Amino acid sequence: MSTPKFRVAICGGGVGGLTLALALSQYPDIVVDVYEAAQSFYEIGAGFAIWPRAFKVLRKLGHDFEQQLLQRCGYNFTEEYVPGIQHRKSDQAVGFHLFDMVTKGNQLRFHRADFHGVLLSHLPPSCKTHNAKRLKSYIQPDRSRKSPITLIFRDGSTATCDVLIGADGVKSAVRPCMMRELAEGMDSDSKQSVLSCSNPIWSGVTAYRTLISAEKLRARCPDHRVFSGGFTQYLGKDAFFLGYPISLGKYINIAGFTLQPDLVNTAYEADARIPRRSFEGKADSDWVGELTAEQFVKPFKNFEKEAQVLLECVEKGTLWAVHTVKTLPSTNFGRVALLGDAAHAMLPFQGAGASQSIEDAYLLATVLGHKATTLDTVPRALAIYDKLRRPFSSEVALRSRFNGQLFAFQTDVPLHKLGNTVTKNWEWAWLTELDSALEEAVKLVEDSSINIS
Numbered sequence: 001m002s003t004p005k006f007r008v009a010i011c012g013g014g015v016g017g018l019t020l021a022l023a024l025s026q027y028p029d030i031v032v033d034v035y036e037a038a039q040s041f042y043e044i045g046a047g048f049a050i051w052p053r054a055f056k057v058l059r060k061l062g063h064d065f066e067q068q069l070l071q072r073c074g075y076n077f078t079e080e081y082v083p084g085i086q087h088r089k090s091d092q093a094v095g096f097h098l099f100d101m102v103t104k105g106n107q108l109r110f111h112r113a114d115f116h117g118v119l120l121s122h123l124p125p126s127c128k129t130h131n132a133k134r135l136k137s138y139i140q141p142d143r144s145r146k147s148p149i150t151l152i153f154r155d156g157s158t159a160t161c162d163v164l165i166g167a168d169g170v171k172s173a174v175r176p177c178m179m180r181e182l183a184e185g186m187d188s189d190s191k192q193s194v195l196s197c198s199n200p201i202w203s204g205v206t207a208y209r210t211l212i213s214a215e216k217l218r219a220r221c222p223d224h225r226v227f228s229g230g231f232t233q234y235l236g237k238d239a240f241f242l243g244y245p246i247s248l249g250k251y252i253n254i255a256g257f258t259l260q261p262d263l264v265n266t267a268y269e270a271d272a273r274i275p276r277r278s279f280e281g282k283a284d285s286d287w288v289g290e291l292t293a294e295q296f297v298k299p300f301k302n303f304e305k306e307a308q309v310l311l312e313c314v315e316k317g318t319l320w321a322v323h324t325v326k327t328l329p330s331t332n333f334g335r336v337a338l339l340g341d342a343a344h345a346m347l348p349f350q351g352a353g354a355s356q357s358i359e360d361a362y363l364l365a366t367v368l369g370h371k372a373t374t375l376d377t378v379p380r381a382l383a384i385y386d387k388l389r390r391p392f393s394s395e396v397a398l399r400s401r402f403n404g405q406l407f408a409f410q411t412d413v414p415l416h417k418l419g420n421t422v423t424k425n426w427e428w429a430w431l432t433e434l435d436s437a438l439e440e441a442v443k444l445v446e447d448s449s450i451n452i453s
Contacts, residue, residue: 006375007031008368009151009161011135011174013041015048015112016340016357017167018119022061023365025124030369032127033161035151037134037168041116048112051429052079052105054355057362065122072114079105083230087407087422088304089415091236095304098235099419104430107351133157135173138164140181143334146375163368163378164336167357170200170323172342181333193329200323202279202287204263205347205404208241208256208296210317212310214249221309226252233407234307239299240407243310254310254317257349258299259408267347268327268397279321287321295319322347327397331390332382339364344393349403350426356393359434363389366438370445380452384444387452388437399425 008024010017013036021034050058055077059066070076084101123129134154141147148160166174176198183191217224225232231244241256266274279287296317300307325345331338340357367373367381405411406422413421444450 002029004031005029005373006162006378007033007148007160008163008165009149009159010034010165010167011151012036012167012169012172012340012342013038013116013129013131014167014169014340014357015115015354016361017165018116018123019058019061019358020165020167020339020361020365021127021129022065022119022122023362024369025122025127026365027369028126033159034127034129035133035135035153035159036129036131039132041120041129041131048110048115048354049351050108050110050358051352051355052077052103052107053429053432053434054358055105055108057358057434060362062122065118068118068121069108069110069115072118073108073110075106075108077106077108082106085231085233085242086225087233087235087419088306089236090234090303090307091239091409092302092304095234095306098415099422101419101423101426103427135166135168137173137177138336140164140334140336143379149335162335162375163382165364166336166338166342167340167361168342170325170341170345172338174336175325175328175338175342178330178333178336178338179328181336182330197326197328200325200345201267201276202263203267203322203324203347204260205322206258206279207320207322207348208254208258208291208299208317209320210254210296210314211246211251212254212313212315214245214252216313217252217310220312224309225306226310234300234303235407235409236300236303237409241300241307252310252313254314256296256300257322257404257408259404259410261405261410264347264401264405264410267324267401268394287323289319291317291319293317324397327394328390330386332379332386335378335382337364337382337385343390344397346393346397347400347404349407350396350400350429352396352400352429355429356396360385360389360393363434363438363441367441367445370442372445372448377448380448381445383452384441387444388441392437396428399428 013034021032024032084103086100087098088095136152136154139150149164151159179198183194226243233242239258246253293314296314297311331343339360364385367384373381
């Protein structure tokens with residue numbers, strides 16, 4: 001192989017990091033190393049979903065890759081209009097149907113380990129992967145120099161690269177280092193505002209997750225709505241939950257949420273002077289705790305009978321303190337950039353986190369892999385990425401929060417307009433595509449006279 005034009009280190013081997021590695025592997029003049037904190041790429045995470053907009057991006061990585069993903073998914077992708085989620089008003093003795101959401105194209109659901117496996121199987125030998133490598137910090141040389149960036153890992157080892165991409169999630173180690181770099185030379189108030197974006201914050205949302213036995217539910221209610229195979233969401237004031245079958249109908253997955261309005265309203269404000277309480281409850285320092293059945297069902301105790309039948313089958317559950325990242329002033333500095341949850345960890349109410357990391361990864365690979373991008377122009381390429389992706393992902397984060405507020409009846413939207421409001425707020429995920437941003441990115445890379453500030 002000829003001398004590479006630069007070496008890219010990706011810290012984080014999740015959906016976004018591995019998608020970036022695969023997308024960059026299409027450019028033989030770029031050397032890629034992926035550093036993952038876990039002992040295995042298959043260790044962490046359960047299921048996630050991808051909307052049509054992001055799946056069309058994955059298709060660009062090759063037909064064989066697409067077909068293997070669909071095999072793992074277990075059903076085909078369609079761009080026809082399909083029924084989505086049923087929504088009920090359930091915080092009362094007798095609930096009622098609110099609306100059924102219809103989407104253009106279906107949502108594809110994956111087990112995370114399966115998705116990672118397909119990505120890893122398509123990486124070429126030239127892309128090196130490293131496990132048990134948790135980044136502690138990095139040192140970026142003066143921007144006028146081409147010296148390598150030094151990576152410092154928790155185990156005391158070091159490595160170097162020309163370009164560093166932080167795909168290391170909501171607890172990112174790259175992000176606080178970058179915020180400190182950005183804050184240098186700023187006035188006191190601006191510096192505090194930037195530094196307040198370094199660490200994740202509790203969003204005010206608590207998630208309740210469990211699986212119940214379909215057999216147990218069937219014994220209680222053989223014709224329960226969830227056996228129809230779709231999604232049903234039971235909505236209530238400040239709390240709601242979703243139920244749907246998984247594992248070929250063996251289990252019913254239950255995902256519930258409570259929202260504290262004052263904290264949710266300010267989850268993306270980056271003013272360090274605003275006092276904010278931290279999470280207090282069952283969750284430990286990892287933001288996760290175990291729940292008894294009684295603790296699990298408590299937020300939904302006044303829900304309708306149909307919902308109660310599901311909750312009566314709960315044996316135990318898990319509590320998650322959902323953390324987010326405040327809106328960042330930038331996702332790049334010099335030859336370092338952030339993607340995915342490291343850049344824009346968001347609330348889960350549009351199932352968009354994985355999809356946004358995929359979009360980040362593909363556009364980032366497009367600007368770095370372009371023949372006009374050299375080591376000297378990497379900072380401009382990363383600034384183009386930031387210009388095109390940060391406003392969009394920030395908007396998605398706000399839309400996702402709005403969905404949660406709608407589901408928890410924390411807005412002024414009347415019930416008869418709820419269905420249309422939710423659908424309009426969400427339809428970007430199946431009615432729009434990344435292609436126009438990709439075209440704009442190429443144009444900005446090829447014409448350096450265009451100001452991107």
